[in-house]
Amino acid sequence: MTLRSIARGIVRAPGRLLLLLLKGYQRFISPMTPPTCKFYPSCSQYAVIAVQRHGAIRGTGLAVWRVLRCNPWNLGGVDDVPPARPVHHHHDVAPSTH
């Protein structure tokens, strides 16, 4: 049980670090610049939600793709983070008996 929670903590550490960086940006750097983003939620907020919902790797990927779309040739608008993928089940494997 504890081993599992430690493992979970390690797995989630990169995401935590990213979230810390993002929050730092939102708290201190972003207010220094005029509102810029063409989307709702803003790129940084999108990144926060994406990392929370999809983890560090997928979340970063989604956030990078979003920033790439936030360019002058895009009209912007409302663009939410896609919902989390359902947990993958192996249907062909017999379920373990509890």
Next chain:
Amino acid sequence: MDWFDGLLKPIMVVVAWIMVQFHSLFEAVGLDPAGGAAWSLSIVGLVIVIRILLIPLFFRQIKASRGMQLLAPEMQAIQKKYKGKTDPASREAMSRETMALYREHGTNPFASCLPILLQSPIFFALFRVLIELPNIASGKYPPIGPMSPELAAQAEAATIFGAPLSGTFMQAGSGPDAMAIRIVTVVLIIAMSATTFLTQRQLTMKNMPPAALQGPMAQQQKVLLYVLPLIFAFSGVNFPIGVLIYWTTTNLWSMGQQFYTIRRMPAPGSQAEIAMKERKARKSKSHGTIEEAAAPAVIIEEKPRGQREQPKRKDRNKPRPVVDDVKDKPVPPKDSDGPSTPTPGAPTKPKK
């Protein structure tokens, strides 16, 4: 920091190349190649090249915000709906609806994130190039693109008001130029803070509708507007003079660009828009004698508002017998689903 330099290397080469090109241009014009003027101006040249490259993006943004005037009524409706609601949930709902409205009308007043993010590596690259100038000159750091050790030594020795371009406030030391470095950096930091402050203030005070100036976010922004110079003062003391020149020049350019934008297409409902309308009114007034002939035509065009009178068939205009009158009553839209009896002469809907 090696991996960071590795990532920045291509940009550093480009930055060094542009600087060296400008330097040789100024040399050809007749400036002293070893002087501070030629090297400072080549940093200014770098800014100008970058900002000129970004001008298409700027115009693209202006074009995207063209339709802002058209959606002013709907915008006001949203602002009215959320008037006085300062809780985060309704603020978020408000910005969501606003963004959806922009999308619907194919317009968007905001710049975008990518160009701004793309500019920061250039800034870091210049920072790295200037910091490493002494090391390139002494051979400790490999030459960056066309920035050979000889040129680096020359740039490093170049002084502006007695302060070398790679000097920073914190590492001014106690040499003969220490005082000059301190004075020049402080002056540049003040200039940098002032330009940023003025640009921000112009944006918030003049180009935002009063509704956007309420709420906790706006308050936070206001506080930061005044904290900003302090932040710059603390970070600026670590920046070489060359970077400070770059930053100040960029700020001046942004200021000019913003001034142009606000004057030409202010945000609806903002103070700048009122000013623009006043300007236009004054202009048309001074040209009044010429434009008077055209003016009435414009007013007439404005007049026909409200429901358009439906054209009637000639025979329906005639007074009718009472029996027919009941039958011919137009079917109210509510009951239109029912089996409406198609009476001759009744306003019929297109049928399948």
